[in-house]
Amino acid sequence: MHAKSSVKFPLKDIQFVLLDMDGTLLDKYFDDYFWEHLVPEKYAEKHNITLGKAKDELMKKYRVHEGTLNWTDLDFWSKELYLDIPALKEQIRHLIEVHPHVEDFLMMLRRTRKKVFLVTNAHYKAVDLKLKKTRIGKYFDSVLSSFDAGYPKESLEFWREAEKRLGFDKEKSLLIDDTEEILKTAKKYGIKYVLYKARASSNMKPRPSKDFLSVLDFNELMDES
Numbered sequence: 001m002h003a004k005s006s007v008k009f010p011l012k013d014i015q016f017v018l019l020d021m022d023g024t025l026l027d028k029y030f031d032d033y034f035w036e037h038l039v040p041e042k043y044a045e046k047h048n049i050t051l052g053k054a055k056d057e058l059m060k061k062y063r064v065h066e067g068t069l070n071w072t073d074l075d076f077w078s079k080e081l082y083l084d085i086p087a088l089k090e091q092i093r094h095l096i097e098v099h100p101h102v103e104d105f106l107m108m109l110r111r112t113r114k115k116v117f118l119v120t121n122a123h124y125k126a127v128d129l130k131l132k133k134t135r136i137g138k139y140f141d142s143v144l145s146s147f148d149a150g151y152p153k154e155s156l157e158f159w160r161e162a163e164k165r166l167g168f169d170k171e172k173s174l175l176i177d178d179t180e181e182i183l184k185t186a187k188k189y190g191i192k193y194v195l196y197k198a199r200a201s202s203n204m205k206p207r208p209s210k211d212f213l214s215v216l217d218f219n220e221l222m223d224e225s
């Protein structure tokens, strides 16, 4: 594990902070529960098959679309699975939670006058639901969903589009994300500072990163010096 109890980050050199939503700011437990439990359960009922078979079929479908825009598109999944995906998400909205110290961190960013952007692969319907539930929307100067950018965050085009739309200076930008593939792409694009969020879900062990500096908890970034 590379995570240290306190990560020294040159915050004064950073003007733009780009933050991922699911797994980074919000507990990924919600999404895991949704796709791995609730959807299989409803899919099994709908198609009159066993839960085991439903899970097998769904895992195959998930794998095909992972890392693509379809993956992020709730309406695509509604059609693909014959289920009302946004309505199902709404049903378990009580499970949407912010990770510890996220709000303190966001307040600190406002206090130190950083430009703060939410950059997410999540569909705008999911973003709406989650920002409404958690009330953290007010901390962002802007929100960019890969659905609006036209590319997933795993592709260089997303970052080109993001720079154009958000107007950040990549030499003065920090990205925090719980997906290493995305950090790799952002780094390749030229985002100077990237940081891996190692604890995505409260329900799972943190996954260490070999390649990136990591944080488990945002209180590790609270040093304002």
Ligand SMILES: [Mg+2]
Residues within 6 Å of the ligand: 020, 021, 022, 023, 024, 177, 178, 179
């Ligand atoms: Mg994420």
